[in-house]
Amino acid sequence: xxxxxxxxxxxxxxxxxxxxxxxxxxxxxxxxxxxxxxxxxxxxxxxxxxxxxxxxxxxxxxxxxxxxxxxxxxxxxxxxxxxxxxxxxxxxxxxxxxxxxxxxxxxxxxxxxxxxxxxxxxxxxxxxxxxxxxxxxxxxxxxxxxxxxxxxxxxxxxxxxxxxxxxxxxxxxxxxxxxxxxxxxxxxxxxxxxxxxxxxxxxxxxxxxxxxxxxxxxxxxxxxxxxxxxxxxxxxxxxxxxxxxxxxxxxxxxxxxxxxxxxxxxxxxx
Amino acid sequence: xxxxxxxxxxxxxxxxxxxxxxxxxxxxxxxxxxxxxxxxxxxxxxxxxxxxxxxxxxxxxxxxxxxxxxxxxxxxxxxxxxxxxxxxxxxxxxxxxxxxxxxxxxxxxxxxxxxxxxxxxxxxxxxxxxxxxxxxxxxxxxxxxxxxxxxxxxxxxxxxxxxxxxxxxxxxxxxxxxxxxxxxxxxxxxxxxxxxxxxxxxxxxxxxxxxxxxxxxxxxxxxxxxxxxxxxxxxxxxxxxxxxxxxxxxxxxxxxxxxxxxxxxxxxxxxxxxxxxxxxxxxxxxxxxxxxxxxxxxxxxxxxxxxxxxxxxxxxxxxxxxxxxxxxxxxxxxxxxxxxxxxxxxxxxxxxxxxxxxxxxxxxxxxxxxxxxxxxxxxxxxxxxxxxxxxxxxxxxxxxxxxxxxxxxxxxxxxxxxxxxxxxxxxxxxxxxxxxxxxxxxxxxxxx
Numbered sequence: 001x002x003x004x005x006x007x008x009x010x011x012x013x014x015x016x017x018x019x020x021x022x023x024x025x026x027x028x029x030x031x032x033x034x035x036x037x038x039x040x041x042x043x044x045x046x047x048x049x050x051x052x053x054x055x056x057x058x059x060x061x062x063x064x065x066x067x068x069x070x071x072x073x074x075x076x077x078x079x080x081x082x083x084x085x086x087x088x089x090x091x092x093x094x095x096x097x098x099x100x101x102x103x104x105x106x107x108x109x110x111x112x113x114x115x116x117x118x119x120x121x122x123x124x125x126x127x128x129x130x131x132x133x134x135x136x137x138x139x140x141x142x143x144x145x146x147x148x149x150x151x152x153x154x155x156x157x158x159x160x161x162x163x164x165x166x167x168x169x170x171x172x173x174x175x176x177x178x179x180x181x182x183x184x185x186x187x188x189x190x191x192x193x194x195x196x197x198x199x200x201x202x203x204x205x206x207x208x209x210x211x212x213x214x215x216x217x218x219x220x221x222x223x224x225x226x227x228x229x230x231x232x233x234x235x236x237x238x239x240x241x242x243x244x245x246x247x248x249x250x251x252x253x254x255x256x257x258x259x260x261x262x263x264x265x266x267x268x269x270x
Numbered sequence: 271x272x273x274x275x276x277x278x279x280x281x282x283x284x285x286x287x288x289x290x291x292x293x294x295x296x297x298x299x300x301x302x303x304x305x306x307x308x309x310x311x312x313x314x315x316x317x318x319x320x321x322x323x324x325x326x327x328x329x330x331x332x333x334x335x336x337x338x339x340x341x342x343x344x345x346x347x348x349x350x351x352x353x354x355x356x357x358x359x360x361x362x363x364x365x366x367x368x369x370x371x372x373x374x375x376x377x378x379x380x381x382x383x384x385x386x387x388x389x390x391x392x393x394x395x396x397x398x399x400x401x402x403x404x405x406x407x408x409x410x411x412x413x414x415x416x417x418x419x420x421x422x423x424x425x426x427x428x429x430x431x432x433x434x435x436x437x438x439x440x441x442x443x444x445x446x447x448x449x450x451x452x453x454x455x456x457x458x459x460x461x462x463x464x465x466x467x468x469x470x471x472x473x474x475x476x477x478x479x480x481x482x483x484x485x486x487x488x489x490x491x492x493x494x495x496x497x498x499x500x501x502x503x504x505x506x507x508x509x510x511x512x513x514x515x516x517x518x519x520x521x522x523x524x525x526x527x528x529x530x531x532x533x534x535x536x537x538x539x540x541x542x543x544x545x546x547x548x549x550x551x552x553x554x555x556x557x558x559x560x561x562x563x564x565x566x567x568x569x570x571x572x573x574x575x576x577x578x579x580x581x582x583x584x585x586x587x588x589x590x591x592x593x594x595x596x597x598x599x600x601x602x603x604x605x606x607x608x609x610x611x612x613x614x615x616x617x618x619x620x621x622x623x624x625x626x627x628x629x630x631x632x633x634x635x636x637x638x639x640x641x642x643x644x645x646x647x648x649x650x651x652x653x654x655x656x657x658x659x660x661x662x663x664x665x666x667x668x669x670x671x672x673x674x675x676x677x678x679x680x681x682x683x684x685x686x687x688x689x690x691x692x693x694x695x696x697x698x699x700x701x702x703x704x705x706x707x708x709x710x711x712x713x714x715x716x717x718x
Binding site: 075078088089090182186187190252262263266268 | 676
C-alpha cells in the first residue's frame with residue numbers, strides 16, 4: 001500500500017511492474033485520446049448547434065415556438081373607484097361609508113322549561129378570541145353594504161390611488177413614447193387593470209414599487225417577464241409580475257413603428 | 271498576428287452577419303401605475319360634409335349619431351359631449367387644429383374626425399383618429415370607406431369606424447358595433463326569433479314558424495341559428511340557416527320531446543343541449559349536423575341550460591337540480607370533474623365569459639320562505655367563486671348573455687307583466703333598454 005502513495009513513477013509503469021506481461025500503456029493513452037476526441041466533438045456540436053436556433057420556446061417568431069399566455073381574470077373595464085368589499089354595484093357611488101351590520105345577539109329562550117338535573121347554558125358573553133397557532137382564513141362576508149358604494153369585490157383589476165402628482169408622468173427612453181404615447185397608455189392601462197392589490201401583503205410600506213421587465217412582440221403579445229427591480233416585498237413583486245402576465249395582448253404595435261418588438265419596464269407602486 | 275487587408279473586409283462582413291438580430295428594430299418604454307386615469311378622453315367630431323348632394327345631410331346625421339353612440343357604448347371611453355367640443359368640423363388632417371381639442375373645455379386626448387360625401391349613389395367616408403397631445407405624429411388611424419349610399423350603410427360604416435377605434439385604443443379587444451342580438455319576441459302574436467343590432471336598431475323577425483320558439487343561439491360563424499321549438503313531438507331543437515333563408519335539419523334534436531336550450535361551442539364543432547329522452551333531463555352533445563350524439567351527464571334532477579367555455583371549448587356550465595333547487599355547475603365535456611359554483615338560492619341561465627374566467631347567471635339568493643322577490647344578474651369568477659351582483663332593481667332579471675368583448679351583458683328584465691331586453695356594462699353600470707315593443711325575452715349576443 002505504501003508503495004502506491006509515495007511512488008513517484010507514472011501510473012502505467014507502476015502497474016506494469018505488477019502485471020509485466022500485459023501492455024497497458026498504449027491502450028490507456030489511446031483511450032484517453034478517444035475520450036478526449038469524444039468530449040471535444042460534443043463541445044463542438046454544442047457550439048455549432050448554438051448558432052442554428054430552432055424551436056425556441058417563447059420565441060416571438062414562427063416555427064415550433066409555443067407561447068403560453070395566461071388568461072386575464074379581470075373584467076376588461078376601466079376601474080374608476082377605489083376597491084372595497086361591496087358585492088353590489090351602483091351607478092352613483094357615494095363617499096360616505098356604509099353602515100356596519102348589526103351584531104346578532106344570542107337569544108335566551110324564555111319559554112324553555114328548565115329540566116332538573118340538566119344544566120341550563122347561560123348566554124355566553126363574547127370573549128376576546130384567544131390567539132390560535134393557525135389563523136383560519138376570514139369567512140367571506142356576502143352582506144351587501146347599502147350606502148351607494150361602488151361594488152368591486154370581484155377580483156377585478158383595481159387601480160392604484162391616483163397620487164397628487166401633476167398628471168401622467170411616463171418616462172420613456174427612445175422615441176417610441178413620444179411618437180406613440182397612446183400605445184404606452186394602453187400598456188399602462190391594461191397592466192394596471194390586471195393588478196390585484198389585495199394580493200400584496202398589507203404590511204408592505206406605502207410607496208414601495210416593483211419593476212417588471214417584459215417584451216412585447218409585433219402582435220402585442222408580452223413575453224420574457226422578469227422582475228428587474230425588486231421592491232423588497234415578495235408579494236408585491238409577484239403580484240406585479242402576475243399583472244403583466246395576465247395580459248394576452250396590448251394590440252398590434254403601431255404600424256408606423258418599424259420595431260419588431262418593444263422592451264417595456266413597468267413599475268407597480270403600492 | 272498579421273491581418274491581411276484582403277481578409278479584413280471579410281472578417282468585418284462575418285462580424286456583421288453574426289451580430290445578433292435583436293440589435294436591430296427594437297425600442298423601449300418605461301411606464302407604471304400611479305400615472306393617471308383609466309378612461310380615454312375621446313372626442314367624436316361631427317364629420318365634414320363634402321359635396322352638394324341632397325342625400326348627404328341625412329346620411330351625415332345618421333353617421334355622426336351612430337359613431338357617437340358606438341364610442342359612448344364601448345365602456346372604455348370618457349366621451350367629450352358635443353357641447354364641449356369645438357364647433358369646427360375638420361375634414362382632413364390639414365384642417366384640424368389640435369390645440370383646440372386638447373385645451374379646455376374639450377380636454378380630449380383623442381379626436382376622431384373626417385369627411386363624408388354621398389355623390390352619385392356612393393357614400394365615401396374618410397376618417398382619422400388623432401392623438402391631440404402628439405403634434406409631431408398625431409395620426410393613430412386613417413380609414414377610407416366607399417359603400418352604396420343608404421341609411422343602413424351610413425350606420426354600418428360608422429359601426430366599422432368605431433370598431434377600428436375601439437380595437438386600437440381598447441388594447442386588442444374587438445369592438446362590438448357590428449354584432450347582433452337574437453331574441454324571442456311575441457309582438458306578432460306567436461313567439462318568433464328576432465334579430466337586432468347591438469344598439470337596438472334594425473329589429474326584424476328571423477323565423478316565421480307561427481308556433482312557440484325559444485332560446486335562440488347563433489352559431490359562431492353567424493350562419494345558423496339553433497333554437498328550441500314546440501312541434502308535434504314536443505320540444506325539439508331546430509336549426510335555421512341564415513344563408514339559405516330556411517330551416518335546415520338537425521335530427522339529433524328531435525327525439526323524445528323536451529329538447530331545450532341549445533348551446534354552440536366557440537369552434538363551431540359541437541352543440542350541447544338538454545334532453546329528457548331518457549327520463550330525467552340530461553345534457554347531450556352532438557355535431558351541428560346532428561351526428562355523434564352522446565349523453566354526458568347521468569345526474570339526478572333536471573339538468574338544463576348548458577353553455578360552453580368559449581376559451582377552451584372543453585368545459586360546460588349548466589343548471590343542475592340534484593340538490594332540489596337549481597344551482598350552477600361546471601364540468602368537462604366528457605362529464606367529469608363536476609364542480610358546484612353557487613352555494614344556495616335559485617340560480618339559472620349561466621353564460622360563460624369570452625375570457626373563460628367569469629360566469630354570469632341569474633340568481634335569487636333569498637329563495638324560499640320570506641323571499642322578498644326579485645331575481646338578479648350576478649358575475650362570478652370561476653376560480654375563486656367570488657361574485658358581484660350587478661343588477662338590483664325590482665323585477666326579474668334573467669337570461670344574461672355576454673358580448674364577445676367581455677365588457678357588455680345583455681339580459682331580459684321583466685316587471686309588471688312585461689319583459690324587455692336590456693343591455694349594460696359587465697360591472698352593472700350604464701343599463702339601458704333596447705326593446706320597447708311587445709314581450710321580448712331570452713337575448714343571445716352573437717360571437718362577432
